[in-house]
Amino acid sequence: MQQPAHPAAPPAKVAASIARLFGPGARVDTVSVDTTDVLRVSRADSLLGFAAVGNVLGKDQPITFLVAIDPADRLMDVDILVYREPYGGEVAYEPWRRQFRGKTAADSVRVGKEIRSISGATISVHAVTLGVKRLLAVLTAWHRSGAIR
Amino acid sequence: MGGYGEVHYTNPTGPGTPPVASLARFVVYLAHSFDDRLALRSELEVEDAKVEGGAAGGEVSLEQAYLDYRLAERLTLRTGLVLPPIGIINETHEPPSFNGVERPGFDHDVIPTTWRELGVGVVGTVPGKVGLAYRVYLVNGIRAEGFSGDQGIRGGRQEGQDASFANPSFTGRLEWAQPGWKVGASFWYGGTADTNSAVGRGAFAAPVTLLSADARYERGPLALRGVVANVSVSDAQAINAAYGQSVGSRIAGGYLEAAYKLLQTLSAFARHERYDTQADVPVGVTRDRSLARRITTLGVTYKPTWNTAFKGDYQLVRNAAGAGEHQVLSLGVGYQF
Numbered sequence: 001m002q003q004p005a006h007p008a009a010p011p012a013k014v015a016a017s018i019a020r021l022f023g024p025g026a027r028v029d030t031v032s033v034d035t036t037d038v039l040r041v042s043r044a045d046s047l048l049g050f051a052a053v054g055n056v057l058g059k060d061q062p063i064t065f066l067v068a069i070d071p072a073d074r075l076m077d078v079d080i081l082v083y084r085e086p087y088g089g090e091v092a093y094e095p096w097r098r099q100f101r102g103k104t105a106a107d108s109v110r111v112g113k114e115i116r117s118i119s120g121a122t123i124s125v126h127a128v129t130l131g132v133k134r135l136l137a138v139l140t141a142w143h144r145s146g147a148i149r
Numbered sequence: 150m151g152g153y154g155e156v157h158y159t160n161p162t163g164p165g166t167p168p169v170a171s172l173a174r175f176v177v178y179l180a181h182s183f184d185d186r187l188a189l190r191s192e193l194e195v196e197d198a199k200v201e202g203g204a205a206g207g208e209v210s211l212e213q214a215y216l217d218y219r220l221a222e223r224l225t226l227r228t229g230l231v232l233p234p235i236g237i238i239n240e241t242h243e244p245p246s247f248n249g250v251e252r253p254g255f256d257h258d259v260i261p262t263t264w265r266e267l268g269v270g271v272v273g274t275v276p277g278k279v280g281l282a283y284r285v286y287l288v289n290g291i292r293a294e295g296f297s298g299d300q301g302i303r304g305g306r307q308e309g310q311d312a313s314f315a316n317p318s319f320t321g322r323l324e325w326a327q328p329g330w331k332v333g334a335s336f337w338y339g340g341t342a343d344t345n346s347a348v349g350r351g352a353f354a355a356p357v358t359l360l361s362a363d364a365r366y367e368r369g370p371l372a373l374r375g376v377v378a379n380v381s382v383s384d385a386q387a388i389n390a391a392y393g394q395s396v397g398s399r400i401a402g403g404y405l406e407a408a409y410k411l412l413q414t415l416s417a418f419a420r421h422e423r424y425d426t427q428a429d430v431p432v433g434v435t436r437d438r439s440l441a442r443r444i445t446t447l448g449v450t451y452k453p454t455w456n457t458a459f460k461g462d463y464q465l466v467r468n469a470a471g472a473g474e475h476q477v478l479s480l481g482v483g484y485q486f
Contacts, residue, residue, distance in 0.1 A: 007185075059151055059178075059180075060150065060151055060178070061180070061182065061188075082185075084182070084185075084188070084219075086188075086190055086225075086227075086272070087240070087241075089274065089282070090280075090326045093279055093280050093327075094279050095279065095280065095327050095328055096328050099328060111455070112367075112410075112413075115328075116329040116367065116368075117328070117329070117367060118326050118327075118328060118329075118330075118331065119237075119241075119326075119330075119331040119365035119367065120237075120240070120241050120326075120331060120365075121326070122246065122455065123456075
């Protein structure tokens with residue numbers, strides 16, 4: 001039996017990721033757009049940002065990651081929630097993920113240009129970069145269209 | 150499911166050496182996840198397109214086949230036919246990942262890629278130290294019976310076929326990665342006598358110690374990589390006496406490679422290898438200086454996508470004795486998915 005292509009993220013990992021990015025005790029509401037659950041994060045009455053979980057195929061396993069954006073649609077950070085491949089786990093390293101911070105959907109995000117690769121993790125580097133780019137674009141479009149607010 | 154493959158065309162200079170084309174490797178990668186923690190990974194390879202009963206050449210083999218059990222986020226237990234984590238090419242050998250049609254000669258004669266043995270080990274990252282990862286395995290040993298003067302320990306690999314476990318061996322690697330950087334240090338230690346008491350007695354008889362270091366650096370259009378290795382064959386004299394070979398007591402060397410992206414899809418590279426499978430010889434062996442090899446490779450790699458490569462290169466194959474020196478022109482294609 002094949003593993004689902006889009007396995008759910010462990011809730012504890014998502015919660016830990018949200019707490020790390022937005023600080024502890026923030027309010028999290030789930031908004032469903034199409035089939036994607038977007039997490040709306042706020043404190044008191046002010047919006048802190050949005051986050052969503054995505055999956056992208058590595059060599060043969062899905063890589064489950066989270067992307068968070070601030071209210072101005074700038075990428076706050078990427079978290080690798082579950083990594084299942086035998087090689088290429090370097091994409092979870094903070095110095096690599098850090099390269100995405102501050103990017104917007106309008107920015108160019110290319111491996112070997114804006115994003116430096118990691119030797120021996122090429123497949124995962126390309127996969128996660130593509131996955132982050134897509135999720136950032138989708139979140140930005142939904143925010144601008146008012147699908148999430 | 151995935152795979153990789155490569156087709157080579159090589160045209161060496163010199164009499165009686167016609168150009169040769171071969172489907173060097175066709176590999177099918179199969180993986181299966183039994184659950185979120187337990188997975189099987191395997192690579193089944195056909196070398197040189199076909200294998201015929203009684204005919205020379207060609208090989209069908211498992212390149213790797215192991216079970217991974219993820220104990221924790223940072224710790225995986227691995228068992229089966231594993232790749233000793235030595236140097237750059239042994240673990241990462243998909244053709245688009247390296248320059249040049251053929252793998253470096255160093256990765257044939259000093260580090261005998263694709264090196265795989267049966268065993269068990271752990272794979273993980275060092276907690277609290279971002280970027281630091283390790284792999285350590287206990288595997289079956291290599292057998293001195295297969296060692297040779299010109300290919301070092303290569304013929305001693307057992308590759309998972311009725312492997313003798315008379316000489317349990319250890320192999321491992323510590324590596325540090327950053328965007329654009331990867332450096333690693335690897336080792337192998339184990340006996341090689343197998344059941345031949347003339348070579349030695351005990352689990353660690355006639356030990357081989359391999360130490361290797363490697364580095365890869367990428368910045369903008371520039372990519373640099375280098376590997377060095379030193380293999381000590383402690384009882385080379387006894388091994389040579391038992392099997393009539395001329396195995397060196399020390400096998401050593403390395404290479405440096407620089408590549409430059411001329412376009413997003415096209416890079417040019419130069420590699421220089423220096424290695425000697427008789428860097429030191431035991432009593433009874435006269436050093437053959439033609440084994441002190443110096444290979445310079447100049448070439449181009451065209452990658453229309455990151456996982457396909459069209460390659461061409463020109464090699465100057467030299468040695469310290471100046472014997473049988475020649476040039477080789479090679480063309481190749483490779484892919485992975």
